[in-house]
Amino acid sequence: MADFDIAIIGGGINGAGIARDAAGRGLRVLLVEQNDLGSGTSAASSKLIHGGLRYLEYGRFGLVRQALIEREVLLRIAPHLVRPLRLVLPVNRGLRSPWLMRFGLFLYDRIGGREVLPPSVRVDLSKDAAGEPLKPEFKEGFEFSDCWVDDARLVVANVLDAAERGATVRTRARITHVERADVWHCTLDSEGRRARMTARILINAAGPWIGQVAEHLLRLPEKLPLRLVKGSHIVVRRLFDHDRGYVLQNFDRRIVFALPFEGEYTLIGTTDREFSGEPSAVTTEPEEIDYLCAAVNAYFRPQIAPKDVVGVFAGVRALFDDGSPRPEKVTRDYRLILDQANGAAPALTVCGGKITTYRRLAEAVLHKLSHHVPDAPSWTANAPLPGGDFAPNGLDGLLQSVRAQWPFLSEGLARRLVRAYGTRIHAVLGAAQAMSDLGQNFGADLTAAEVQYLIEHEWARSANDILWRRTKCGLHMNQMQREALGAYLAVPRVRAAAG
Secondary structure (H helix, E strand, O other), rough: OOOEEEEEEOOOOHHHHHHHHHHHHOOOOOOOOOOOOOOOOOHHHEEEOOOHHHHHHHHHHHHHHHHHHHHHHHHOOOOOOEEEEEEEOOOOOOOOOOHHHHHHHHHHOOOOOOOOOOOEEEOOOOOOHHHOOOOOOOOEEEEEEEEEHHHHHHHHHHHHHHHHHOOEEEEOEEEEEEOOOOOOEEEEOOEEEEEEEEEEEEEOOOOHHHHHHHHHHHOOOOOOEEEEEEEEEEEEEOOOOOOOOEEEEEEOOEEEEEEEOOOOOOOOOOOOOOOOOOOOHHHHHHHHHHHHHHHHHEEEEEOOOOHHEEEEEEEEEEEOOOOOOOHHHOOOEEEEEEEEEEEHOEEEEEEOHHHHHHHHHHHHHHHHHOOOOOOOOHHHHHHHOEEEEOOOOOHHHHHHHHHOOOOOHHHHHHHHHHHHHHHHHHHHHOOOOOEEEEEOOOOOOOOOHHHHHHHHHOOOHHHHHHHHHHHHHHHOOHHHHHHHHHHHOOOOOOOOOOO
16 A cells, blocks of 8 residues: 555645645645745735636636635635735726726626625725825726735645644655656655655646656656746835725736735735746846836836835746737636556646635645545535634634733734734743743744744744745844844754654
């Protein structure tokens, strides 16, 4: 008998979702990630759980409908990581007409069975606070609902749930060699230590590396129909004081978001550019920064330039090549490519997908493999992710109870911890009765107690894992403070209990 029923290559959102779903169905699961969980494209998203309003223009009604349904599912099962966000869409009469925008929002409100989130409304930008940072020519607009997500923590929450349901998780590890027979015989290299294991099914969920894995590791006979598309974002100091975001129609008819980010900042993105090369070397090019600055400057009174950018990030999406002439028009829907020739052990490659629909993708994977694994019902739509076992509108109530139990926490710190860990905040704070009980404060109220929790339970190993993925504290710390965390981590301590 094989060691595992399923071995998954890739610890991004797709691999994490598949691991969770499969482990919850009683399958023996191995998840292998070459770096940190969610360290690739999954942590480089626009931080939105959304239907994709612009895809209606391309006729992708099925994709939008599925994403809108999933938007409220994720709001229910992860209310600490996913929260409602109102978006303002200013009317730009030189581009799309108001009646077309109104009709698109009419569909957006209705095709996904919206239940929790409020509907779209017309906004008088000459009177509403949302119009204050905009140029005076933008006098009307629309406001609608989508959701904000902590994308990297959503990945970790899925993997944590998978591990608690029996999955084996290996980060900083690679499957370096495979032999295919009635099962897969795999060599696993984990920081120089090699091990042999077998799996009945191998799933390639390596994101922008799926082509490399398919060709060089799995040696599949046919080349995958892939289109690599890069998306870049920039971060600047806050451009507006309210908590709504903006959807800006750009001069090339693309959409650019300007979103509240980490209290003090605005997140702007994204670009869509063809990409070739090694995905791990992806960077944000100067012309992309210029493009995003120009998109914002066309709408906002405060003008920005490359010198105002305090952070950038970019990710590469491996999309199914549907022949679209421009990268922004390539479908974001997923494709599952199953290779089971000559009765050999199956290999399934996951191509495309959106962070919003990762859970449905995982269900589709298990359905696709239903002839190879025991049949079991779908379950993830109604099972909260770790820390998410409270009502979608219960965040403020949870925050109040946390501050009553740990009154020494500032409101800002308590809110950050609740949004990161939900009801599992006790695992971070324990019996602490004062800030000093949480150990060294590295800056931005990131304490040794939280760092140790992340090491022991959430596979964090490096300063980057903690500062930019498990938290966003790095944005609020100076270089000396970030280096102090690195020095702390360099001292041998308790290794991650999760592996």
